[in-house]
Amino acid sequence: MARTEWVKASIWMPPSIRGASIHRTVSNTPSSATDEYPRFLLPWVPLPALPLVSSPPSSTMAPVPKAPTETSYDYDLFVIGAGSGGVRASRIAAGHGARVAVAEEGPLGGTCVNVGCVPKKLFSYGSHYRHDFTDAVKYGWVLSGEPPTVDWGVLVANKNAEIERLNGVYGRMLEKAGVTLLRGTAKFVDPHTVEVDGRRVTAATILIAVGGTPFVPSFPGSEHAITSNEAFYLPSLPRRVLLVGGGYISVEFANVFHGYGSEVTQAYRGELFLRGFDKDVRTHLADQMRERGIDLRFNTDVESVVKNDDGSFTATWKGGGTLTVDLVMYATGRNPMTDKLNVDAAGVKRGKGGCVPVDEWSRTNVDHIYAVGDVTDRMALTPVALGEGHCFADTVYGGRPRSPKYDNIPTAVFSHPAIGTVGMTEAEAVAEYGEDGVDVFKSDFKPLRHTLTGRSGEREFMKLLVRRSDDVVVGVHLVQEAAGEMIQLAGVALKAGATKAVFDSTIGVHPTSAEELVTLRTSERAKAAAAAKEAKA
Amino acid sequence: MASTSAFVSIAPVLAKLPLCRASSVLRTSVFTPVRAAPSSRHVRAAPSVPQRGAAQRGANRWATTMAGGGANGSSKYDYDLFVIGAGSGGVRASRIAAGHGARVAVAEEAALGGTCVNVGCVPKKLFSYGSHYSHDFADAAKYGWSVPEMPTVDWPTLIANKNAEILRLNGIYGRMLENAGVELKVGAATLTGPHSVEVNGVAHTAETILVAVGGEPFVPTFPGSEHVITSNEAFFLESLPRRVLIAGGGYIAVEFACIFHGYGSQVTQLYRGDLFLRGFDHDVRTHLAGEMTDRGIDVRFNTDVKAVVKNADGSFTTTLKDGSTVETDVVMFATGRKPKTSELGLEAAGVTTGKSGEIPVDDFSQTNVPSIYAVGDVTDRVALTPVAIAEGHCFADTLFDNNPRSPNYEYIPSAVFSQPAIGTCGLTEEQAVAQFGEDDVDVFKSAFRPLKHTLTQRPGERELMKLIVRRSTDVVVGVHVVQSAAGELIQLAGVALKAGVTKKLFDSTIGVHPTSAEELVTLRQSERAKAEAAAAAEAKKATA
């Protein structure tokens, strides 16, 4: 019963795939977490208000926010959205003694848990096995009979079971923290009042943590395109896929589908995908994906899509020409989910694309209304949303004013091979310190594992950017199978202010790919100088 | 003991090999000549303005050595430098010294690249990669794949492909020496004096001699010890043994236990002590022992081999100290390595050795004989390839580039390619407590099932992340992980530790989600705090 509700409640079920196929993919094996899940959906009972002792916000410049003393509200804090940022903020605020309620219209955990990081990473793991099967042969394994096949339903069902377990974990976490959960869509009625499915609730402080939703431009046939939301619930593996978009989500799905055996075309209207990443990383990954057999088309955009009688789709390019596929997926950006929130009723100003601009304390233009996570359009990553939510709760309810720091945030793209990146790109570093102020060290190689397999599309790449004035490493960029794990620690090293000399003085771990990073001896400048000298001689 | 001919057999092949063309696939930077290591910038001034006494001595030594007239070719010796052993340390030292203008020869009796390339790190890691696929086949099912029939193993294919790759590497090493202008003498070298060596009956003289002969597996003598193999032979087995007994508790024993098990052998690992991997953090050791056991490896501690007999069917029956027996198709000993110095003629040259035959050296790798130096495993410092390389490089820079440097042994990251793998850097909890006292050490740790295996639920895949923090300074003095990509991860942890990272800086680093490593930046509660909280809860319960 709870499971059906879960599916119905999901805001991510698109009309195109809503229905039987989705129910089919939901696991029938109840885990302990799902067994406990319904307990969490108990009717909502507002609690009597209790005073919270603290001082009002001061009126100086960039004041440190504190919880208001006004206590005639149902709650001290009302959080809209139980995603990464909202859950963290609720839990920590409650831990500090605040009376907290959170509204959620979909499953608990938000984008990351349900239709983001977690299922994406699972798909990414799963999509690697096809290569493993072929690689294994060079390592002495004999795969007889037919080549391995894919039962997409098994993948989706197992993924769903895991996510339901996580939904349960989140539910219990909120419950244990004493946070009240309100199921339904919340919208503002006035600055201190929110309505959830017809019920009105008041709160001294309100936190907007509604996240974002995929954006698809309108064009003839755009109704045929799915987004990442639906991609997680496909009834079967499409034989041919067209991915439109050049962001990391598009890249990751291109790799997922290709790994599972689909014929993949990825189209991006710009020169080169992954704008914002280091240029070398972008070209390196593009090369590897092409080598693997993904058809990357840059400077290409879709004009229209029509559905054919056999259920396939034919996309027509802007410059002419067509492509017929079984699935058209758009990953062309995300929009803040503020449209139905009625923020005007609270006087909250919206910014570009509908985002909610905030100050360093995550406060909106209205003193007692805050926002964290994707909706604020700062940095759309789960750990950042968590950090913002945590800082908010500590600041307002913990007497510990903290605001999130956005320098040297390590991130990963779970492509094959994966990308890890922290700090400045080469272009950013040059813009900041000038060409003469930056040294670039890089290395491009075939990793040991693939010297045996000989499989193409597996070259790796490592790059360090060094500020010459003080030898500090200001950027690390990797394309490597385990880049996500590596870049986390590179992030720690950069936070510690590691210099190139510190990298060089670190003994290598042999045999690894990462040892390249501590043995990059010759800068690109030095290489160029040597080449120039040679040319002269 | 079974012969090591398989290993040596590469040498004749290699000797005949016209040091084939370099294909560009190999990571280059490990092997490209390095003129000036950036770290040298900081020490370059040392000869005139010594940073420490040792550096000054190094500089003086360089001055006296070079005063002999070495680099310009007017020396009374055949060579400026004669290197014995073309392994990790020897090749690096030769190449860099030659790059600095020295006339260099290197003697090698087996295959170029030494232990690491031929019977160590490289083939070991390849085997480790290969052994993982059995788990991948099983795991893939949970990710929607159906594999029609359980794959089988064709062991000779693995060996042949591994050998081809290693021959390619041997070739690269050969060309590298050739390009650097280093003369290669194929054969076993013996020292005949402080400045002379002999290879195949031919005498050579050199201003400086570098001993870089590495080590070899050590097997104790017991009834039937001639039946056991070592890691040397394990790389050239003709078929995959159905059952394997591995004796030893070091990382090589652990890695081979995981390799054979991954390829489908039934594996028993014995270690005479309480727990294997002595020297590693205790939590890491117990964690890995638990995971290996969960995977189905029969790990037995506090037991030892008494005798091995060969049966009529070619199998072996091993009798243990407690009288019980184990029947297997291979008995492998990985019970330590000893320096390869017994037939080197060290006495003739007056070089003193330690109790296991190792050659003691000072900070600049100099032995008691001023003209003779030693680097790598033979010196019994830290037996790892990158350390041997660093020692060889420092040696060459010190003597032939007027740039005295010595390797720094602090915070050397290292990995064990077990399944899951171990990464370790800095102090273990035990060492930290011994050094700083219990009160000055905070321990943060987390053991968990990684995301990938929430779907597979395969046993033996739990991971561990541990930080050791010195409380008085907040400096992180140790990082220990058990994780599939531990080798890659610990390399960067090593950089962070070298940079003097504090726990606070770990905490201020934003996580990369979803990864295992993000645990390391979200370890909020120390074991001390957990214990205190538990005690307080207990006390509260008692009063209630």
Ligand SMILES: Cc1cc2nc3c(=O)[nH]c(=O)nc-3n(C[C@H](O)[C@H](O)[C@H](O)COP(=O)(O)OP(=O)(O)OC[C@H]3O[C@@H](n4cnc5c(N)ncnc54)[C@H](O)[C@@H]3O)c2cc1C
């Ligand atoms: C395909 C994909 C892959 C991603 N991969 C990664 C990754 O690998 N690593 C990473 O760090 N980040 C990743 N992200 C980004 C990450 O998911 C987001 O940055 C993160 O979830 C933002 O958290 P949030 O709290 O701002 O919003 P969300 O997690 O989106 O939570 C918002 C919640 O609010 C609810 N809500 C919205 N409006 C209302 C309303 N009016 N009333 C009640 N409830 C409402 C929603 O249902 C939702 O549950 C990925 C995103 C996508 C789409």
Ligand SMILES: Cc1cc2nc3c(=O)[nH]c(=O)nc-3n(C[C@H](O)[C@H](O)[C@H](O)COP(=O)(O)OP(=O)(O)OC[C@H]3O[C@@H](n4cnc5c(N)ncnc54)[C@H](O)[C@@H]3O)c2cc1C
């Ligand atoms: C199974 C195994 C796995 C390992 N895995 C790793 C790992 O993953 N990572 C790591 O860092 N380290 C690893 N090691 C250790 C690493 O291989 C050694 O630390 C490293 O090779 C030491 O280098 P070296 O120069 O001192 O000696 P070696 O590399 O052993 O080179 C010595 C060379 O000298 C030659 N030689 C010896 N005597 C003579 C003579 N009289 N005349 C001529 N030539 C002679 C030998 O034939 C040999 O080629 C491993 C070792 C083993 C055995």
